Amino acid sequence: MKLKFENQAYQLQAVASTVALFAGMKSLDLATMLQNKNELLSYDVVANGLQLDETLLLQNLQRVQVENYIENYSSELNYGDYENIPNFSIEMETGTGKTYVYLRTAFELNKHYGLSKFIIVVPSDAIRVGTIKALEITAEHFKAEYNNISYDYYPYDSEKISKVRDFATTNSIQIMVMTIAAFNKSKNNIYAFKDKFGEYRPIDLISAVNPVVIIDEPQSVDNTANAIEAIKNLNPLFILRYSATHKNDYNQIYKLDAIDAYNQKLVKQIEVASIDEAEFNNAGTVVPYIKVVEITPKLELSLELDVQDTKGKITRKVIKKIAKDTDLQEKTQNDKYYGYIVEDYSRDYGLKLSCLDNEIAIGESIGNEISIEQKAKIMLRLAIENHIDKELRLAARKIKVLSLFFIDRVADYRIHADDGTSDGWLAQAFIEELKLVLATPKGARYVELCQNTFGINLANNEELIKLHNGYFAKDKKGNYKDLKDDSTADAVDAYDLIMRDKEKLLDSKEPLRFIFSHSALKEGWDNPNVFQVCVLQDGKNQFKRRQQIGRGLRLCVNQFGERVFDDKVNTLTVIASESYNAFADNLQREYEASSENGGAGIKFGIVQKSAFVNSLLHDNLELSFDAARKISEDIHAELTVREFIDSNNKVTDKCKMQLQAGLFELSSAEIRQYQVLAKEILTKLAMRLPIKNQRDKRDIQINPKVYNNSAFKQLWRKISAKTIYSVSLNTDELINSVVTDINANLEVKNKALKITRSRINIDESGISTELMAQNELILQTNPQIDLVNKLALATGLTKKTIITILKQIAPHKLEMYKLNIDVFIEQVTTKINIQKSKLIVDGIKYTKVADLSLQDSVIGIEDHYLQERINEDIDHGYVDNNGGSNLADARYLKVAPELIANKFLYNVLRFDSSTEAKFLADCLLQDKVKLISKLPSWFKVNTPLGAYNPDWALLVNEENKDEVYFIAETKADNFLENGRAIEKAKTICGEKHFQDTLNVKYQVLSNAEQI
Structure with a gap:
């Protein structure tokens, strides 16, 4: 498999933002650079030959910041700890391709300014290996983009120091990748004199070429004085800093934060499947959970209890200063504690409860707590079931699914002994749970898929165990170990194993699907097809949640190496050992923490x-x-x-x-x-x-009770019949109405820039400005634009009609085009289209097509097709009974579930706004409304103003009256008076299509009482 790379707009914008910083600056040719070489060196070094102009650099920086909506606007260049070396920050959320962006930036800087020497500084061997892998898999792409350009890339190796000479003297693009640990100490080889270099050190050659330094994850690179000094020793022309979590956002030029990335669907959406101990311990147990946390010398008692809130949610909390005779049922509002009253307590014996014979000592607990092993098995089972669900669903789209597990101790998964390695209890538990899941009907389908499609025989135990493996660092003896410092050299083996086989791992025929790791994968590695992260770690050893999700945020790829942009597919499931609310809150605090600590986090x-x-x-x-x-x-x-x-x-x-x-x-x-x-x-x-909370996830399905109702089938036949329309448009009437509107309302002002001159005052209170002068500079417009042609294209009218309009408007109004022709065209176009829409709807006529409708042709013949067609625009979603979603359960609208089962086409409530939600609830409660359906997004009525998608289809049957087939459009109360002209015109077309032609009642309304 070869991974394919797209020219994604947001990445190109990030690249262009850097390139724009140096616009207008002078580049030196190769001959000049050689002539101006460092005289201390006898080597013909080829340096970066761009002459930076500080004034122009600041102007370009400010222009880029405005273009990219950067909040921290720079009034001056911020050099920070780098004296006169410019630094620029690019913020990109994990998974959005920052490595690709900074590599492409290097090629663009070469294309525009001839820069050829680039050093990428990374915090760890993990990211070094990952960067080299990125250079390897993008080589074909970049050669295609940049006319088969010649370039070299390599990791800096202190044992192969001769590569430094190639870096300095070669005139093609050179990209060297270094860890900060390779040059942040005086004893590093880079500072030593070598025979091959004569009187020079490797650092002398590097500093002579003025490299562009790219820092990947600067918060982990130049976070010490020694590191900053080491980077200064490279003598950078300038420094580009790339991270999702900057600590110092020097001169920020681009920002794509977590909210932007999620909202623009540039990364996977996140759902949490939570394993909350409080819920386990209160399901079918006899003894409630009680832990004596503390009894202070002042005899203040603290207990950990399972507290129930007003919504029935149980959360484990520590309650302090509990007095004697406290009724724990009242204290927790949890019926599990019925009869549990604090009788007495002491630092000597602990806690006495009225219903127990024995005391509970300080630090001890009672209750049906699940063991670590039990909890792990539950999480393993959930992870395996989720994985199989996803792979069965995505197999048709040729997308492989990977699941990643983080564990506390390597020995839990793999035991090393003198006679070899063996499975730890966790690996054994995984196989046990896997076999149990495979024995289910769903598991049988998965076994069949693996056998028939991927050629993996899961009935064979040797093949089965290949589904999982662990990646851990080894010590010098080859023993697996709990790795805490992933910047050390002994981590390289673990990282190389993953990075080198990235494409192989994505191949569906490669059995490995479940990956276990301790900390070797916590950063510097991700894989686009990680769809699940399971955290089998306790709170003490758990690294940050943001690191956990970062391993699987990247959008997935299929078996052709193509990125898949479907948000129905791209969901990362996190299986967490804490409640959904706790995970979401803690993750948000981590995003905020970087800003609280002086960084550029999300506030x-x-x-x-x-x-x-x-x-x-x-x-x-x-x-x-x-x-x-x-x-x-x-x-x-x-x-x-x-x-x-x-x-x-x-x-x-x-x-x-x-x-x-x-x-x-x-x-x-x-x-x-x-x-x-x-x-x-x-x-x-x-x-x-x-x-998202996985418990709120719903597979959206057709309600068979409503769908199979003959009344619904008849309703669907009525509303889906085909029509064609014709329009009778009176051109003279259109011209008159447009001319009248333009003469009365057209206003165009000169295009101008406001120029202000201010004085800066600095005193004890700070810096302030005082306005000294303010003037307007009138900009020249371009009246040579073909006005008639532009208006004809924008409105769809003939040039003859446009000329007639322009001749008939008042002369002083026509002269306004000279003031600002763009605004003139925009305003006249709007006025023409508004008047045109009014006349079109007056003159439109719909005619029913004589042949069968689409639904007539399938109902009773291919009934399953219609069911799939109705539901194809959405297959799953997340309900939010607090109004934060367009899906909800019955309790959100406060209606009985049986009303949905009897009247609504779907198994969950669907709506697009609070107005629609209230309308739906009222319809369900009204006896006269027998059936109601939210119409699919593809159900459209053709109009001259664009396709129109109505909101609702209803079957209404008042007492002693005939059934009425009804189309409803829900709008605000004042829509018909104040709504946009085009939208109002579409509703009029809707009325003529349904009511006048198909004999289906049509109404624009704001509530169900208006039916």
């Missing part, structure tokens, strides 16, 4: 006064920085006054509710024009990480 829900500045500058080129800052502060002030953000600048629940309901608006007239911009930014800032 969830925090709205700074400057939050809107760069978006304002990006969308309004005429704004000065000071003006944008003032507007941002005004927006922030209104949000504070209206309690949309609190005193800590955090988004409030009031604001979140208004955003979700679509009711958010700015009230101040001065800033109301920035309402859309403010809403977009607040919506992002108010978000949590989009992590």
Whole structure:
């Protein structure tokens, strides 16, 4: 298999952002570079010959930051600890391809500026091996992209120091990959004099070429004074820093954070399957869980108990200062503790309870706690079942599934002895659970798939055990060990084993699917087809959750090496030994922690006064920085006054509710024009990480009771009949209405830039600016554009009609095109299309096609096809009974489950907004509504204004009246008065299609009472 690489827009934008930093700067040719070589060296070194201009560099930096909406706008170049060496930061979420981005950046810098010497500095051998592997698998791609360009890449090896001479003297692109440990100590070989180099050291040759230094994971590279000094010794021309978790975001030029990556579906979505001990220990047990955590010298008692909240959720908590005679049932609201009353306690004997004969000593517990082995088996079983579910579902799309397990101790999985290695208890438990799952009907289907499609015979025990393996570091004797420092040389063997066989691992015919590791895979390795991460570790040894999910965030590939972009496929399941809520909260804290520690982490829900500045500058080129800052502060002030953000600048629940309901608006007239911009930014800032609870996952299916109802079949036949339309458009009437609108409402202003001159004041209170002058620079427009042709293409009208309109409008209105022709074309186009849509719907006529409808041709003949067709736009989803999703169970709408079973086409409730949710609930509760279906996204009515997808199909039958087939469109109360013209026109077309032609009742309404 060969992995294929796409030109993805966000990656190209990150590359272009770096290239744009050096626009306008002078490049030296090879002859000049050789002439200006370091006179201390007798070698003909080929250096990077770009002359940096600090003033131009700052201007380019600011332009790139505005283009990329960077919040931390640079008023000056931030050199940090690097004196005069420019540093630039690129933030990219794990799994979005930062390695590809910085490799492609090197080729682009060579293409535009002739730069040829690049050093990639990484924190560990893991990432060094991974980077070399990335260079290997992208070689064919980059040669195709860059006209078969010649380049060399290699790891720096202190034992093969002659490679340094090649790096310095070769005039083609040279990419050297180094770990920071290879040159951050004075005793490193790079600082030693070598016979092959005569009077020079390897570091002298490297520093002579002014390499571009690319730091991968800088928070783990230049995090000490020695490391910073070592990088300075390389004498970089400039430094590019790539990470998802920057500690110091020097001169940030690009940002793709976790929320952006998830929302844009650039990485896998995350779901959590939680193994919560509290739930296990309260299922079918007799004795409740009680642990005596502490009895202080002051005789204050602390117990760990299973506490039940108002929703019935049980969480294990430590409760302090429990007094004598406390009823634990009342304290926990958990009926398991009925009769358990604190009789007495002492530091000598522990706790006495009224219903127990024996005391519980300090530190001890009672209750049906599951053992570590039992818990591991439950998690293994869940992981195996999930894995088989996914592989059965994805086999038709030729996608292999990998599952990754993190364990506490290598010996739990693999035991090393003098006579060889053997399986630990965990490996044995895995095989036991695997065999149990394979004995089920689902397991039998998997065995058949492996045999017939992949050529893997799972009935053969030797083949079966090949499904799993472990990757661990070895010591010098070849023994497996618990590795904690993954930057050491003895880790290389474990990493090489994985990196070297990456493509083989992706091959479905390669049996290995379940991978166990201690810490060898915690960073520096990922695989696009890791669909599951199972954490078989206790809290003491558990590395960060962000590291866990990072191994499997990358979008998967199929057997042809092609990236699969389907979000129905790309879901990473984390099997965690904590509750879903605890995992989600803890993961969010980890994302926030880097910002709290001075880094560039995500500040969830925090709205700074400057939050809107760069978006304002990006969308309004005429704004000065000071003006944008003032507007941002005004927006922030209104949000504070209206309690949309609190005193800590955090988004409030009031604001979140208004955003979700679509009711958010700015009230101040001065800033109301920035309402859309403010809403977009607040919506992002108010978000949590989009992590799903696997328990909320639903396979969305057709409800057979409704689908098989003859009344539904008749409803479907009625609404799906085919029509064609014809339009009678009065051209003179259109011209008159357009001319009237333009003469009354067209306004075009000069294209201008606002230029301000300010004085900077520095005093004890800080830095402030004082406005000294403000002027407008009128920009010249280009009146030579073919106005008639542009308007004809944008509106679909003939050139003759456009010319007639332009001749009939008032002369002073026509002259406005000279002020700003782009705005003139945009406004006139909008006015023509609005007037056209009004006349079109007045003159449209639908005619029913005489032949059979699509559904007539399949119902009763290929009935299963219709069922699949109705449901094809969605096959699974996650319910959220708090309104955070477009799927919900009966309890969200507070309706009886049997109403859904009797009336609704699907097994879960589907809707697109809170208005639709309320409408659906009301319909289910009304006796006259017999059946209701949310119409699939592909169910469309053709209109001259584009396809139209109505909301609902209903069967209504009031007492003593005939059945009514009904199409409903749910809109806000004021839609017909204030809705967008195009959307209103489509609903009128819908009415003519359904009601006038098909005899199906059609209505735009805001609630079920209007039916």
